[in-house]
Amino acid sequence: MGGLTAKEAHSDLWRKKMVKSEGRAGDLSVEDKEEMKAEDVSWSWRYYAWDYRVLRTFARHESSGDVIPEELVVSLQRAKKMFVATELQRQIFYALVDQTLFGNKLSSPRDTVSVIADLKRQHTSWKHAEGTHWHTRFSHLLNYGAGYYSYLYAKCFAATIWEKTCKEDPLSLATGSALRSKFLQHGGAKDPADLMNDLVGGETVRYRDGGIVPDITSLCNEMELEKQ
Structure with missing residues (x-):
C-alpha cells in the first residue's frame, strides 16, 4: 500500500470512493477492490x-x-470466543445498516431510525428500543476508512489466508515468502480476487451478481460454527 499504515490506507481509499463511487451496491470499482485488499491485510496481521508462537x-x-x-494466551483466546455467535450476528447487522444507508437508494424516503x-x-x-437512535453516535459508519460492511467481509478472506x-507455521520463510510474492508485492496492480486465489488456491473467491463472494468455511471453522 505504498508505505501507508492500515488506517491511512483506509482513509485514502475511502476519500477516493466518496469522490468516484456511483453508489451502486455490489458494483465493485477499482477503489472497492483496493479497499477489500487493505482490510484483508489489516485482519491478517491480527x-x-x-x-502464541508469535x-x-x-x-x-x-x-x-x-x-x-x-496458558495466559490460551485463556485469552478462549475468552475471545465467548458469545461468538452473538458477536457475529451483531457485525452482520452493522454491515446491513451500512449497505442499506449508503447503498442503493430506498424505494421511498424514510428516516434512518425506522430503517435501522x-x-x-x-x-x-433482540428488539429495537423505541425512542433510541444509537447509530447517530456510531462514528464508524461515516469516518471508518473502509465501508463498515467490509469489516466482516474482509475477515472471511483473512480467515482463509x-x-x-x-x-x-506463521513465522517460516515459506509462509513469509508466499505472503510477500503472491499477495503483498503487487500492490494495486493485480485484481485482489486473483491474488487470493493465487495465494490459497482453489475457488476461494467467486463472482456473483457483479460482486465478489468469499468462502466462509475458514471463518466458520475459527468460530466453531456449522456452515449451513
Whole structure:
C-alpha cells in the first residue's frame, strides 16, 4: 500500500470512493477492490497478534523479563470466543445498516431510525428500543476508512489466508515468502480476487451478481460454527 499504515490506507481509499463511487451496491470499482485488499491485510496481521508462537518472540513481563505464559494466551483466546455467535450476528447487522444507508437508494424516503429498527427486527434476536437512535453516535459508519460492511467481509478472506497459508507455521520463510510474492508485492496492480486465489488456491473467491463472494468455511471453522 505504498508505505501507508492500515488506517491511512483506509482513509485514502475511502476519500477516493466518496469522490468516484456511483453508489451502486455490489458494483465493485477499482477503489472497492483496493479497499477489500487493505482490510484483508489489516485482519491478517491480527491473527499473528493472537498466536502464541508469535507473541513469545517479543511479549515479556516489563519487570521480570519473563516470556508471556502460554496458558495466559490460551485463556485469552478462549475468552475471545465467548458469545461468538452473538458477536457475529451483531457485525452482520452493522454491515446491513451500512449497505442499506449508503447503498442503493430506498424505494421511498424514510428516516434512518425506522430503517435501522426494521433491520434489527428482521436480522437480530433482540428488539429495537423505541425512542433510541444509537447509530447517530456510531462514528464508524461515516469516518471508518473502509465501508463498515467490509469489516466482516474482509475477515472471511483473512480467515482463509490464515488457515490455508499461515496457521501451520506463521513465522517460516515459506509462509513469509508466499505472503510477500503472491499477495503483498503487487500492490494495486493485480485484481485482489486473483491474488487470493493465487495465494490459497482453489475457488476461494467467486463472482456473483457483479460482486465478489468469499468462502466462509475458514471463518466458520475459527468460530466453531456449522456452515449451513
